[in-house]
Amino acid sequence: MTDSTVLGIVEDATARSLAFVLEHELVSIPETAVRIIEMPEIHRGVAVAYCDAPGPLESADVATFVAVSPTPADWSPERTLSFYREYNGVQLHDLTIHEAFPGHVLQLAHARQFTGSTSVRRLGMSGVFVEGWAVYAEELMLDRGYSPDGSDEQRLALRLQQLKMQARMTINAILDIRVHSGDLEEQEAIDLMRTRGFQEEGEAVGKWRRALLTAGQLPTYFTGYLAVRSIVNDLRVLHPDWTDRALHDLILSQGSPAPRHLRALLGI
Numbered sequence: 001m002t003d004s005t006v007l008g009i010v011e012d013a014t015a016r017s018l019a020f021v022l023e024h025e026l027v028s029i030p031e032t033a034v035r036i037i038e039m040p041e042i043h044r045g046v047a048v049a050y051c052d053a054p055g056p057l058e059s060a061d062v063a064t065f066v067a068v069s070p071t072p073a074d075w076s077p078e079r080t081l082s083f084y085r086e087y088n089g090v091q092l093h094d095l096t097i098h099e100a101f102p103g104h105v106l107q108l109a110h111a112r113q114f115t116g117s118t119s120v121r122r123l124g125m126s127g128v129f130v131e132g133w134a135v136y137a138e139e140l141m142l143d144r145g146y147s148p149d150g151s152d153e154q155r156l157a158l159r160l161q162q163l164k165m166q167a168r169m170t171i172n173a174i175l176d177i178r179v180h181s182g183d184l185e186e187q188e189a190i191d192l193m194r195t196r197g198f199q200e201e202g203e204a205v206g207k208w209r210r211a212l213l214t215a216g217q218l219p220t221y222f223t224g225y226l227a228v229r230s231i232v233n234d235l236r237v238l239h240p241d242w243t244d245r246a247l248h249d250l251i252l253s254q255g256s257p258a259p260r261h262l263r264a265l266l267g268i
Contacts, residue, residue, distance in 0.1 A: 001084035003070035009089055010049075010068055011036045013096035013148070020146050021102050027248035030109040032064055034100060039067040046210050048087065049095060051104035056112055056122045056255070064108070066099050071202070083202030091161040093148045097141050098165075102248075103134035110252035126258040127217065132224020133252075135169060136232065138162050144244075164198060169221035171197045172207070176218035179211045227259035234268050 001009075014036060021029060039049070052065040071080045087095065097103055107130065116122040142162050147155035171193055178184035186208055193204040211218060228251070235247050254265045 001088060006068055006070070006084075006087070006092070007036055007038060009092050010066065010096050013093045014066070014100045016148065017093070017097050017141065017146065018101045020141065020144075021106070024144050025243065025245045026140065026144065027102050027106065027245055027252065028110075029101070029106060030113055032105065032109040033061070034066060034105055035063045036066050036068065039069040043067065044069045044072070046213055048206065049099050051099045051108065053105065053108035054112065056114075056125075057119065058112070064105050066096075066105065075202070079202050079205070082200040083206075086200035086203040088161075090148055090154065090157045091164075093146075093158055094138055094161045094165055097138050097146075098134045102140065103137040104130065106137075107133045107252055107256070110249075111255045114253065114255035116255060122255060125256040126261075127220045128224040128227065129256050129259050129262065130224070131220040132226070132228035132259065135165075135221050135225035136228045138165060139229075140244075167197050168193075168199065169225065173219035173222040175207065175211045176214075176216065180215050224259065231259060231263060231266070231268065235266070238268065 014034065018029070021027060043050070047069070049066065049068045052067060054060075054062040054064065071083050075083070099105065111125070114122060139162065142155075142159050145155065146158070148158060174192070175184065175189055179189070189208050189211070190201075190204045193199040193207060194201065197204075199207075231251060232247065235242070235250070239247065250266065251262070254262055257265060
């Protein structure tokens with residue numbers, strides 16, 4: 001795995017995950033153009049990847065970008081190798097599910113279809129819901145049997161990566177809270193990520209920087225996942241005969257509201 005090969009792997013993972021969603025009818029897929037790009041340098045240094053979708057009021061036919069960052073030019077070969085042990089060929093499928101299908105790209109495409117009673121209602125977006133859906137999407141794909149190459153071996157390898165990401169999101173929340181309450185030094189944070197989270201040095205160093213540069217965003221994965229997972233569970237109890245697609249389309253039909261408001265909108 002290198003900076004020169006990572007985009008091709010993400011493109012392949014995007015096509016495979018999209019085909020799986022369609023084949024298993026997990027959720028409706030609005031028509032949307034997707035481009036996988038190298039992250040512009042001005043946006044590097046925080047997240048490893050991001051989804052840049054057209055805004056909710058955009059009327060032009062604009063593509064959604066999934067941007068993936070190369071490693072910093074000043075990193076040593078050893079740290080770069082460490083980073084790509086973390087973001088290996090199997091893990092990149094989990095990352096792609098989160099950022100593209102059925103994660104951010106799909107959810108934000110549904111959100112653009114939501115008209116709402118006012119333009120202000122369309123503009124309202126909860127990061128907790130957006131990230132919660134994307135983390136739930138990772139679990140959903142593995143629960144339905146997704147495998148990077150169709151083999152049981154790769155399916156189990158991806159499940160291991162997905163569970164590791166669940167541990168990471170929990171540690172993300174701890175990092176954000178403790179860093180911004182002045183209760184965590186860098187070396188303790190690195191040790192936490194590397195020992196309890198089984199993260200590589202390249203990932204841990206980058207995450208420490210991200211925790212310093214942002215506040216309140218890292219916990220949204222953990223809190224959002226719990227909230228979205230709870231809504232899904234309650235809807236399955238209320239509508240045991242519903243298909244995956246019917247249930248997920250309902251959840252995505254209200255734009256990107258905070259989960260507590262989504263409950264009210266769905267009457268649960």
